[in-house]
Amino acid sequence: MVVTADYLETLGLNLLEGRFYEEADVTSGRPLFVVDQSFARKFFADRSAIGGRFSFGGTPDDDADWPVIIGVVEDVPHNGMEEKSGNPFIYQLLSAGQPGVLTLFLRTNRPSAEVVAALREKVLGIDSAIPLFDAGPLTEAVDSSFDSRRALMLLLTAFAGLALFLSALGIYGVLAYDVSQRTREIGVRGAVGASRGGIIGLVLKQGLLKAGVGVVIGLVGAVLLSSYMTSLLFEVQPTEPVVYVMVAAVLVAVAALASYLPALRAARINPLTALRD
Amino acid sequence: MNVGFNPQGVVTGRVALPRAHRASPEAAAKIRVRLLEAMRDIPGTTSASLAAATPFQGGLPINAFSLEQDTLPPGSPQPGPSAWWSRRTISRPWD
Numbered sequence: 147m148v149v150t151a152d153y154l155e156t157l158g159l160n161l162l163e164g165r166f167y168e169e170a171d172v173t174s175g176r177p178l179f180v181v182d183q184s185f186a187r188k189f190f191a192d193r194s195a196i197g198g199r200f201s202f203g204g205t206p207d208d209d210a211d212w213p214v215i216i217g218v219v220e221d222v223p224h225n226g227m228e229e230k231s232g233n234p235f236i237y238q239l240l241s242a243g244q245p246g247v248l249t250l251f252l253r254t255n256r257p258s259a260e261v262v263a264a265l266r267e268k269v270l271g272i273d274s275a276i277p278l279f280d281a282g283p284l285t286e287a288v289d290s291s292f293d294s295r296r297a298l299m300l301l302l303t304a305f306a307g308l309a310l311f312l313s314a315l316g317i318y319g320v321l322a323y324d325v326s327q328r329t330r331e332i333g334v335r336g337a338v339g340a341s342r343g344g345i346i347g348l349v350l351k352q353g354l355l356k357a358g359v360g361v362v363i364g365l366v367g368a369v370l371l372s373s374y375m376t377s378l379l380f381e382v383q384p385t386e387p388v389v390y391v392m393v394a395a396v397l398v399a400v401a402a403l404a405s406y407l408p409a410l411r412a413a414r415i416n417p418l419t420a421l422r423d
Numbered sequence: 424m425n426v427g428f429n430p431q432g433v434v435t436g437r438v439a440l441p442r443a444h445r446a447s448p449e450a451a452a453k454i455r456v457r458l459l460e461a462m463r464d465i466p467g468t469t470s471a472s473l474a475a476a477t478p479f480q481g482g483l484p485i486n487a488f489s490l491e492q493d494t495l496p497p498g499s500p501q502p503g504p505s506a507w508w509s510r511r512t513i514s515r516p517w518d
Contacts, residue, residue, distance in 0.1 A: 148475035150459065156472040158429030172452075222427035226479050240473060244444070244451035249477045250436045250458060256467035261434045268461035269438060272454070276444075280477070281436030288430050291479035 148240045156251045164196040164217035172241045180217040185234030258283040318404040325408035332412040333420025345413040353405025361394045
């Protein structure tokens with residue numbers, strides 16, 4: 147990562163050890179480097195990385211040409227939040243040479259829209275041939291790095307929602323049909339003196355028992371299958387209890403409703419009518 | 424979510440520099456200073472800096488390097504004649 151001296155301050159990086167770059171380092175001619183925590187941990191596990199020397203491939207002839215570490219900063223996932231490779235990063239001072247595209251950063255206490263307009267004007271003032279692009283708050287740049295993931299997640303959520311809706315519809319249909327088939331039996335129970343509450347309670351209990359068995363089988367299946375998608379999950383456990391409890395609660399509530407409504411209807415029917423049909 | 428830096432209150436933008444501003448180390452240094460000064464001139468700015476890339480946008484070079492007195496396991500690519508490119512990409516990753 148090639149940066150200028152105020153990078154640490156502007157972006158609010160956390161310095162853990164040593165120091166970050168100073169303007170004077172540009173002209174010092176010494177190859178000085180700031181490394182991240184992963185680098186320090188990987189190559190200087192048992193001692194301080196400060197003053198440590200390393201090289202890119204070859205071995206410098208002159209002792210003074212060895213790249214020297216002057217500071218250690220906290221890890222930044224420069225390649226995105228999902229970067230978990232643990233690859234060490236080094237920061238290099240922007241000195242000789244120049245990338246064709248530079249990123250500008252400025253920390254400000256004013257609204258970003260105003261600052262972007264001012265920045266555009268300033269860059270235009272330096273040279274009208276320099277285009278300024280991707281300008282905006284850094285939070286937006288961070289946020290937009292999740293866009294493609296977000297779109298995919300939205301699609302998956304929609305499909306999962308549809309699956310939940312279909313299973314709820316299925317449970318409701320089966321249970322409601324089951325209870326409606328028992329109208330005659332419910333009529334008999336009413337005729338021999340069962341109370342309306344007793345009948346509803348009985349039907350509800352039987353419906354919930356069936357749904358409960360289904361939910362338990364479903365949960366066991368989900369636990370077994372979800373271990374196969376561990377690699378697809380990011381900072382979420384495959385056995386997230388909240389998700390399981392919520393799905394189970396929705397399906398049980400549907401089952402309760404699917405048993406209660408037809409049972410209520412059946413219990414309201416005059417036993418004589420129920421028996422005659 | 425800890426990202427190791429604080430993006431709150433930071434405004435960013437990218438510039439493509441015409442070849443004239445990269446022709447010599449002096450020209451490169453000059454345009455850098457002018458860009459930094461321009462940013463610091465904007466009222467409300469507390470600090471300004473330049474970098475080769477924007478965090479989270481990817482595209483950073485991955486390079487190999489070796490540690491002094493660090494022996495590489497046999498069979499792994501050894502530093503030597505083929506190391507010129509990695510040294511080159513590190514010192515001038517934009518070429």
